[in-house]
Amino acid sequence: MSKKNLLHYYPDGDILIIVEDTMFCLHRNIMALASKFFQDMFTCASASSDDNGSNLTGLTLEGESALTFENVLSHIYPNTYLPIDWKNVTEILRLADKYIMDSVVSAAKTFLEREFRKEPLCALYLADRYLFKDIYKEASKLVLETFPDYKIKSTFRELSIQTRNALTNRYLEYTDALGKLNKVDFTSGYLHCTECLNSINHNREINEKLVNKVRQIQVLPLPLPPISPSTTQKILFQSIGSTTCDNQFMIHQLSRKLQKHFGTFEPLECKKHKKEHKFYLFIELG
Ligand SMILES: [Zn+2]
Numbered sequence: 001m002s003k004k005n006l007l008h009y010y011p012d013g014d015i016l017i018i019v020e021d022t023m024f025c026l027h028r029n030i031m032a033l034a035s036k037f038f039q040d041m042f043t044c045a046s047a048s049s050d051d052n053g054s055n056l057t058g059l060t061l062e063g064e065s066a067l068t069f070e071n072v073l074s075h076i077y078p079n080t081y082l083p084i085d086w087k088n089v090t091e092i093l094r095l096a097d098k099y100i101m102d103s104v105v106s107a108a109k110t111f112l113e114r115e116f117r118k119e120p121l122c123a124l125y126l127a128d129r130y131l132f133k134d135i136y137k138e139a140s141k142l143v144l145e146t147f148p149d150y151k152i153k154s155t156f157r158e159l160s161i162q163t164r165n166a167l168t169n170r171y172l173e174y175t176d177a178l179g180k181l182n183k184v185d186f187t188s189g190y191l192h193c194t195e196c197l198n199s200i201n202h203n204r205e206i207n208e209k210l211v212n213k214v215r216q217i218q219v220l221p222l223p224l225p226p227i228s229p230s231t232t233q234k235i236l237f238q239s240i241g242s243t244t245c246d247n248q249f250m251i252h253q254l255s256r257k258l259q260k261h262f263g264t265f266e267p268l269e270c271k272k273h274k275k276e277h278k279f280y281l282f283i284e285l286g
Pocket residue numbers: 192193196198199202203245246
């Protein structure tokens with residue numbers, strides 16, 4: 001026995017949609033505007049029949065959830081409002097993707113762009129699944145930052161095998177690079193600036209300072225989780241001195257050496273704050 005949905009059973013509706021035990025009486029034109037799937041279906045149906053859709057024909061969505069369908073309708077219909085949140089975003093995206101509802105997919109994407117910092121692994125999972133390139137990259141920065149914590153979460157096992165492998169490999173590369181940091185010859189190939197009077201002495205000074213930084217980074221013994229990528233980057237790029245040659249070394253030489261050793265560090269993409277102080281490692285989609 002089907003019951004009428006409390007929010008979306010419109011007496012002037014012209015299409016009856018049944019999901020589980022719930023009847024929704026809806027408007028073909030609204031459903032067609034919101035969903036390419038329904039648009040195509042109504043176009044085909046009206047082409048193959050001559051009743052102009054005046055009959056209230058019923059349509060059953062098999063294997064669908066009445067609550068999710070109601071939520072998506074609340075998003076589509078102008079008389080109801082449903083904010084997207086972490087509790088409903090996964091289901092809303094699933095249904096919106098299945099029935100080709102582009103504006104609902106866009107709304108979910110906007111939610112993820114704004115909120116991925118709160119649930120990076122969940123954002124990465126959805127970005128992976130629905131191919132949101134930018135969110136994928138941004139969320140991966142935060143996941144790699146504390147990867148050992150995320151790796152044991154159940155959502156991690158739901159990521160695609162490609163993404164799981166990419167994260168695991170990127171993190172292994174990072175910890176491997178951490179272990180080999182004391183073998184990097186930071187000053188090799190460095191051309192001191194003309195103001196630098198004694199490049200051999202300056203090389204020695206620079207190396208002493210970097211040896212201290214490396215010691216600070218490598219100090220944690222296993223099985224403690226290794227120091228995070230952004231902390232490593234921060235320690236290495238703390239100023240080593242104030243001479244022109246010190247600055248030139250940091251900007252050109254050290255950046256190049258660390259890029260080669262660790263790969264690229266980037267801040268979170270952030271339009272609000274121009275100055276971000278944390279730099280992260282990341283992976284990218286496809
Ligand atoms: Zn110098």
